[in-house]
Amino acid sequence: MDHSWLYDERKQIGTDYADDERVTEYDTGMQRLRNVSQEVEKVAQALIVSPFTTIWEIGCGTGEMALGLAARCRHVYATDVSPAMIRFARRKATERRVRNVTFQDGGFLSGYVPPEPVDGAVSQLTLHHLPDMWKLTALRRVAHHLRPNGRLFLRDIVYPSGVPDYDAYFAGLIATVRSAGGDDLADETIAHIREEYSTFAWIMEEMLKQSGFSVTDKLTERFTTSYICIRQWP
Numbered sequence: 146m147d148h149s150w151l152y153d154e155r156k157q158i159g160t161d162y163a164d165d166e167r168v169t170e171y172d173t174g175m176q177r178l179r180n181v182s183q184e185v186e187k188v189a190q191a192l193i194v195s196p197f198t199t200i201w202e203i204g205c206g207t208g209e210m211a212l213g214l215a216a217r218c219r220h221v222y223a224t225d226v227s228p229a230m231i232r233f234a235r236r237k238a239t240e241r242r243v244r245n246v247t248f249q250d251g252g253f254l255s256g257y258v259p260p261e262p263v264d265g266a267v268s269q270l271t272l273h274h275l276p277d278m279w280k281l282t283a284l285r286r287v288a289h290h291l292r293p294n295g296r297l298f299l300r301d302i303v304y305p306s307g308v309p310d311y312d313a314y315f316a317g318l319i320a321t322v323r324s325a326g327g328d329d330l331a332d333e334t335i336a337h338i339r340e341e342y343s344t345f346a347w348i349m350e351e352m353l354k355q356s357g358f359s360v361t362d363k364l365t366e367r368f369t370t371s372y373i374c375i376r377q378w379p
């Protein structure tokens with residue numbers, strides 16, 4: 146079938162995650178700013194991970210979540226559209242002697258998918274790389290590869306819709322990021338607002354519903370929102 150109309154998800158928008166140097170900087174910055182083990186714990190609980198569980202991570206970046214979950218489950222299939230990210234994550238897996246993770250080039254819309262229906266899926270700070278129409282397509286593809294009643298942990302930057310003044314809202318957001326994470330992260334946030342496709346919370350929630358998920362829990366922390374979802378089975 147002709148797929149020339151498919152969105153080119155390998156084209157970098159905003160931050161360039163295809164650049165090796167940028168990937169190393171990203172990893173260092175995230176290790177400094179985030180509490181990785183707390184994030185892994187949260188996702189493991191949300192996805193009810195056990196030694197029998199299989200997980201698919203989409204947009205795995207430098208691999209911290211996949212490697213953390215691997216210690217608690219049977220297998221993690223971790224995919225990303227950036228070959229530089231995949232190379233970096235594979236190196237980490239080798240260094241840490243983790244064998245139950247498959248890091249493969251693959252996106253929300255195309256490329257590698259798990260060879261078996263998975264029990265859980267996780268994606269953090271990645272779906273905003275796709276315009277809204279393609280977000281729905283992406284979520285449907287995730288649903289398709291989940292077992293019935295399988296779970297999805299989706300975390301991303303979504304915007305509230307009841308904001309009276311977006312100039313003031315974005316200025317406040319950038320100032321908060323600058324004081325918490327420094328100038329580089331503030332610059333990335335500016336590029337994010339200008340070039341990437343974060344959407345409104347209500348659109349995200351309707352898209353989850355339209356792709357066959359029910360949202361069982363939702364948590365907003367600073368500027369990211371996490372949705373814990375169960376794939377409905379007709």
Ligand SMILES: C[S@@+](CC[C@H](N)C(=O)[O-])C[C@H]1O[C@@H](n2cnc3c(N)ncnc32)[C@H](O)[C@@H]1O
Nearest residue numbers: 154162204206225226227252253269270271274
């Ligand atoms: C902001 S980073 C987040 C990485 C990681 N999930 C984390 O929380 O640190 C976004 C990642 O999504 C990847 N990405 C962008 N578009 C994608 C797509 N359509 N499918 C899969 N991964 C994508 C990028 O290459 C990058 O590694």
